[in-house]
Amino acid sequence: MRATTRLAAPVAAVAAAAGALVPTTVLADAIGGAVQKQATNWSAILMFLAFVLFTLGITYWAARRTKSAKDFYAAGGGITGFQNGLAIAGDYMSAASFLGIAGLVYASGFDGLIYSVGWLVGWPIVLFLVAERLRNLGKYTFADVASYRFKQTPIRSLSACGSLATVTFYLIAQMVGAGKLIQLLFGLDYMVAVIIVGVLMIGYVTFGGMLATTWVQIIKAVMLLSGASFMAFMILAKFGFSPEAMFKAAVEAHPKGLAIMSPGALVTDPVSAISLGMALMFGTAGLPHILMRFFTVADAKEARKSVFYATGFIGYFYILTFIIGFGAILMILAPDANGAYPFLTAAPAAGAKAVIANVIGGTNMAAIHTAHAVGGDLFYGFISAVAFATILAVVAGLTLAGASAVSHDLYASVFAKGRANEADEIRVSKITTVAIGILSIVLGIAFENQNVAFMVGLAFVIAASANFPILLMSMFWGKMTTRGAVLGGGLGLVSAIVLLVLGPTVWKAVLGNPTAIFPYDNPGLFSILLSFAGIWFFSITDNSEQAQKERRDFEAQYIRSQTGLGAEGASAH
Amino acid sequence: MSQSAQRIVNNPKFQELVAKRSAFAWTLSIAMLVIYFGFILLVAFGKSFLGTPIGSGVTTWGIPVGVFTIVSAFILTGIYVHRANGEFDELNRQILEESK
Numbered sequence: 001m002r003a004t005t006r007l008a009a010p011v012a013a014v015a016a017a018a019g020a021l022v023p024t025t026v027l028a029d030a031i032g033g034a035v036q037k038q039a040t041n042w043s044a045i046l047m048f049l050a051f052v053l054f055t056l057g058i059t060y061w062a063a064r065r066t067k068s069a070k071d072f073y074a075a076g077g078g079i080t081g082f083q084n085g086l087a088i089a090g091d092y093m094s095a096a097s098f099l100g101i102a103g104l105v106y107a108s109g110f111d112g113l114i115y116s117v118g119w120l121v122g123w124p125i126v127l128f129l130v131a132e133r134l135r136n137l138g139k140y141t142f143a144d145v146a147s148y149r150f151k152q153t154p155i156r157s158l159s160a161c162g163s164l165a166t167v168t169f170y171l172i173a174q175m176v177g178a179g180k181l182i183q184l185l186f187g188l189d190y191m192v193a194v195i196i197v198g199v200l201m202i203g204y205v206t207f208g209g210m211l212a213t214t215w216v217q218i219i220k221a222v223m224l225l226s227g228a229s230f231m232a233f234m235i236l237a238k239f240g241f242s243p244e245a246m247f248k249a250a251v252e253a254h255p256k257g258l259a260i261m262s263p264g265a266l267v268t269d270p271v272s273a274i275s276l277g278m279a280l281m282f283g284t285a286g287l288p289h290i291l292m293r294f295f296t297v298a299d300a301k302e303a304r305k306s307v308f309y310a311t312g313f314i315g316y317f318y319i320l321t322f323i324i325g326f327g328a329i330l331m332i333l334a335p336d337a338n339g340a341y342p343f344l345t346a347a348p349a350a351g352a353k354a355v356i357a358n359v360i361g362g363t364n365m366a367a368i369h370t371a372h373a374v375g376g377d378l379f380y381g382f383i384s385a386v387a388f389a390t391i392l393a394v395v396a397g398l399t400l401a402g403a404s405a406v407s408h409d410l411y412a413s414v415f416a417k418g419r420a421n422e423a424d425e426i427r428v429s430k431i432t433t434v435a436i437g438i439l440s441i442v443l444g445i446a447f448e449n450q451n452v453a454f455m456v457g458l459a460f461v462i463a464a465s466a467n468f469p470i471l472l473m474s475m476f477w478g479k480m481t482t483r484g485a486v487l488g489g490g491l492g493l494v495s496a497i498v499l500l501v502l503g504p505t506v507w508k509a510v511l512g513n514p515t516a517i518f519p520y521d522n523p524g525l526f527s528i529l530l531s532f533a534g535i536w537f538f539s540i541t542d543n544s545e546q547a548q549k550e551r552r553d554f555e556a557q558y559i560r561s562q563t564g565l566g567a568e569g570a571s572a573h
Numbered sequence: 574m575s576q577s578a579q580r581i582v583n584n585p586k587f588q589e590l591v592a593k594r595s596a597f598a599w600t601l602s603i604a605m606l607v608i609y610f611g612f613i614l615l616v617a618f619g620k621s622f623l624g625t626p627i628g629s630g631v632t633t634w635g636i637p638v639g640v641f642t643i644v645s646a647f648i649l650t651g652i653y654v655h656r657a658n659g660e661f662d663e664l665n666r667q668i669l670e671e672s673k
Binding site for chain 1: 575577578581582587590591594598599601602605608609610612613614616617618620623624626630631632633635636639640642643644646647649650651653654657658662665668669672
């Protein structure tokens with residue numbers, strides 16, 4: 001496969017190193033740039049087929065146990081904290097974070113670590129401020145909690161918009177990424193790859209609901225963590241488990257030399273840095289597919305344990321990707337035992353250092369080449385299959401969250417005013433799943449040649465600016481009213497989208513204008529503050545009858561959120 | 574408000590639980606914010622410190638500082654879960670028991 005193809009190396013990692021600061025720069029590498037189809041990779045395809053067969057078997061088992069709405073949305077509430085922790089980690093560790101962060105470390109060293117840290121630190125906040133209250137108050141979606149004592153129609157509608165916007169942008173990025181990665185890894189057509197992902201995810205979600213989705217996440221998380229652990233182990237073993245020896249060899253091989261051991265240009269001005277940090281931190285606490293996972297466990301105690309395990313797994317995974325990135329420097333940029341450079345399109349001239357961008361397939365392939373180098377053909381196939389499984393699991397989780405927003409929030413609460421029966425609600429959910437699946441295939445194909453990297457950033461900013469403020473304030477602030485929530489949350493949603501479009505990522509890079517109207521890549525700092533300020537202002541100025549009632553109802557909500565009195569339990573089976 | 578809820582509000586243990594748990598959760602949240610934004614500001618303004626080698630090797634201070642930030646997130650969640658699932662849940666159980 002290596003000898004036959006020469007790929008246009010995506011330039012995004014280089015752009016990231018040059019100072020772009022969006023949560024998407026890493027992903028940009030995985031899905032930006034032109035990609036050529038590779039020779040068909042049979043060992044990877046066979047291993048992926050084994051994964052698909054196994055997960056379809058689980059879906060069949062889950063389908064027989066999925067009868068009520070609670071089963072469909074929340075796996076009956078019977079998932080343990082440990083299982084849910086793995087599933088959350090599975091939802092969160094996307095192919096972009098595995099391949100993208102390893103690629104970023106390969107290209108610029110230490111900067112990759114800065115990036116990983118940002119993706120992790122939202123989790124403690126989820127635990128301390130959100131998880132147990134959410135579990136005590138909610139049933140299936142975070143809108144259950146956000147709308148707890150408020151007028152259902154406006155808050156549910158806004159939360160559903162926030163959820164669907166987050167899910168759609170995230171899905172487009174994942175689908176386009178899936179198509180491109182699978183072309184690279186498996187040698188399948190882009191369109192074939194996108195259709196396979198869409199069809200499988202419809203299958204998992206419509207038939208197996210949350211139970212099947214959870215187990216797909218768990219299996220994928222275990223595969224990804226064990227594959228990455230093996231790679232990191234093999235890399236460190238080459239250096240007698242001395243990180244210092246590994247870093248030393250990497251500094252010698254890398255064209256940037258000692259610079260890879262210190263922060264580069266990833267973070268330049270503090271406003272951008274803090275803005276990105278806020279979007280990542282609070283966005284994590286506002287992602288609908290993540291929040292939904294807390295309803296799959298029995299009680300607040302298990303919800304807390306889920307976050308503890310998830311934080312451990314995700315943190316461990318990021319440390320592994322850092323080691324794998326350094327391993328990639330050594331496997332790709334240093335000559336092998338025969339003095340050859342098997343993963344570069346051109347060997348460096350005598351005495352010169354290898355060129356980073358010459359890596360076959362672009363920098364996002366760095367981790368995959370490293371797998372090949374440390375584990376041979378079979379392990380290379382395994383890691384490719386894991387990358388595919390990863391995408392599949394993430395899109396299944398997103399789709400279920402989108403379908404729930406439509407069926408549980410829009411259909412059952414807004415349209416049927418809470419009078420819909422369970423069977424109809426589940427039917428709407430399944431129809432929506434099929435619709436989202438087809439839509440994401442269509443969007444995946446439509447956006448094939450677009451730069452969609454900013455979309456994950458957009459998803460996080462929307463989650464942080466619309467979903468998170470409403471959710472947090474509804475649980476903590478007794479004076480919030482429906483009007484404050486709707487206007488403040490709406491302000492967050494609109495300002496996040498508008499500022500991102502006017503900023504350098506879209507206005508300049510995507511639309512091709514010479515200068516951006518809004519100077520920062522990430523609008524998080526501004527849109528999040530606007531949202532909180534809006535909720536505060538439009539609530540305190542609201543003296544309607546409804547507002548008085550909502551304030552009086554806070555105490556009962558507060559007691560339930562703190563003690564779990566009257567909270568949803570696990571179903572009997 | 575239901576009778577149980579009324580009894581909970583009047584139970585001094587409830588006030589104790591809420592006060593203790595909230596103070597604990599906010600303290601740990603602020604600790605995480607300080608650690609993370611401290612790291613980011615160090616990256617923005619203290620590049621030379623993070624790029625200083627430890628001793629005579631090539632490993633810089635940035636590596637342990639970065640790894641510490643990751644590990645601290647895990648440790649903070651562990652500290653919270655330990656106390657919440659033990660001490661606080663026991664108090665919570667008593668409150669619910671006494672509200673019946």
